[in-house]
Amino acid sequence: MSSVTEKVDCDIKDIGLADKGKLRIEWANNSMPVLNLIKERFEKEKPLRGITLGTCLHVTTETANLAITLKAGGANVYLCASNPLSTQDDVAASLVRDHQIPVFAICGEDNETYYKHLNSVLDAKPQITMDDGADLVSVIHSKRTDLLEDIIGGTEETTTGVIRLRAMEQDKVLKFPIVAVNDADTKHFFDNRYGTGQSTLDGIIRATNLLLAGTTVVVVGYGWCGRGVAQKAEGMGANVIVTEVDPLKGLEAVMDGFRVMPMAEAAKIGRIFVTLTGNIHVIRKEHFEVMKDGAVVANSGHFNVELDIDGLESIARSKRQVRKFVDEYTLADGRKINILGEGRLINLAAAEGHPASVMDMSFANQALAAEYMVRESKNL
Ligand code: ADE
Numbered sequence: 001m002s003s004v005t006e007k008v009d010c011d012i013k014d015i016g017l018a019d020k021g022k023l024r025i026e027w028a029n030n031s032m033p034v035l036n037l038i039k040e041r042f043e044k045e046k047p048l049r050g051i052t053l054g055t056c057l058h059v060t061t062e063t064a065n066l067a068i069t070l071k072a073g074g075a076n077v078y079l080c081a082s083n084p085l086s087t088q089d090d091v092a093a094s095l096v097r098d099h100q101i102p103v104f105a106i107c108g109e110d111n112e113t114y115y116k117h118l119n120s121v122l123d124a125k126p127q128i129t130m131d132d133g134a135d136l137v138s139v140i141h142s143k144r145t146d147l148l149e150d151i152i153g154g155t156e157e158t159t160t161g162v163i164r165l166r167a168m169e170q171d172k173v174l175k176f177p178i179v180a181v182n183d184a185d186t187k188h189f190f191d192n193r194y195g196t197g198q199s200t201l202d203g204i205i206r207a208t209n210l211l212l213a214g215t216t217v218v219v220v221g222y223g224w225c226g227r228g229v230a231q232k233a234e235g236m237g238a239n240v241i242v243t244e245v246d247p248l249k250g251l252e253a254v255m256d257g258f259r260v261m262p263m264a265e266a267a268k269i270g271r272i273f274v275t276l277t278g279n280i281h282v283i284r285k286e287h288f289e290v291m292k293d294g295a296v297v298a299n300s301g302h303f304n305v306e307l308d309i310d311g312l313e314s315i316a317r318s319k320r321q322v323r324k325f326v327d328e329y330t331l332a333d334g335r336k337i338n339i340l341g342e343g344r345l346i347n348l349a350a351a352e353g354h355p356a357s358v359m360d361m362s363f364a365n366q367a368l369a370a371e372y373m374v375r376e377s378k379n380l
Pocket of ligand 1 (some may be wrong): 057058059061062063195203348352353354355359
């Protein structure tokens with residue numbers, strides 16, 4: 001163990017990766033002017049002085065710049081991953097070595113380690129939680145209720161997290177206020193649409209090196225993320241089909257120029273499928289059963305439950321990894337179906353997530369939301 005990892009509480013892959021992470025964090029920072037302005041002000045005003053902030057976010061170069069900004073504002077920042085496959089291990093190493101920020105995240109960690117890391121952040125007794133997917137809030141409400149007393153509030157980054165939290169609120173079980181950062185116009189109009197649009201295609205291309213031009217791409221869900229992926233795929237010459245259960249959004253997709261049909265139809269036609277719904281099992285056994293030989297199926301929604309991979313396994317006669325991030329399943333009749341990144345969000349599993357300039361807007365909102373929570377802590 002190095003002296004740094006002895007001094008800073010952490011569980012990361014390899015502190016030796018810190019040099020690489022440092023350079024990459026700097027590179028992202030060059031495209032984050034808004035967060036930099038906030039950081040400069042935070043350094044002077046210290047609006048988060050003494051506040052313990054528990055953050056559960058994708059551990060990327062962009063998140064690193066957010067964590068550095070929050071620390072500049074005086075917060076004690078603790079960070080764990082919001083997905084087992086999205087951690088950039090070099091970034092985790094640099095945050096620990098160069099910024100003394102406790103990080104608990106290792107790319108590829110199993111489920112048990114994932115929750116152990118979440119609990120390591122909660123052990124710091126955060127007064128503010130910052131979630132991407134509502135896992136910290138969920139664990140606090142189920143297993144760590146002792147922490148509720150000291151919590152001022154939390155922030156939530158993503159659509160899926162906001163859906164979970166709204167359900168808790170409706171059931172009257174949500175015990176502290178949350179700022180739904182996702183709902184800011186300067187978040188979902190840009191990050192969800194242009195960020196997911198570009199980074200999802202980036203993930204699919206890095207994983208497969210397939211040509212999009214002339215390829216039939218089925219986009220499942222026409223929320224802000226689906227809209228972005230459909231638009232960017234069309235821009236690269238794909239024939240885009242949209243499936244959508246909300247009639248209004250379906251109509252919008254038609255008027256945006258896309259073919260819209262149920263998954264039962266689209267499954268027979270598509271070559272590349274990508275889910276972005278926040279819902280469960282939107283591609284199921286009956287859909288895999290009718291897909292073309294060579295179909296490629298990816299998820300870019302927050303959780304890996306959008307694809308019923310167990311259903312696919314039940315009809316497959318074999319499975320093998322044919323490239324990094326590509327599992328090929330062979331069905332009884334010999335057709336092959338490829339699942340990317342184990343169904344985990346492909347833009348962060350196989351690529352690097354959204355580019356920094358769009359995360360700049362999202363994370364500026366996060367930093368300002370944390371400041372607001374502290375300032376208004378008595379009035380929320
Ligand atoms: N979500 C999507 N892209 C991201 C990124 N680059 N960093 C953190 N969270 C993200």
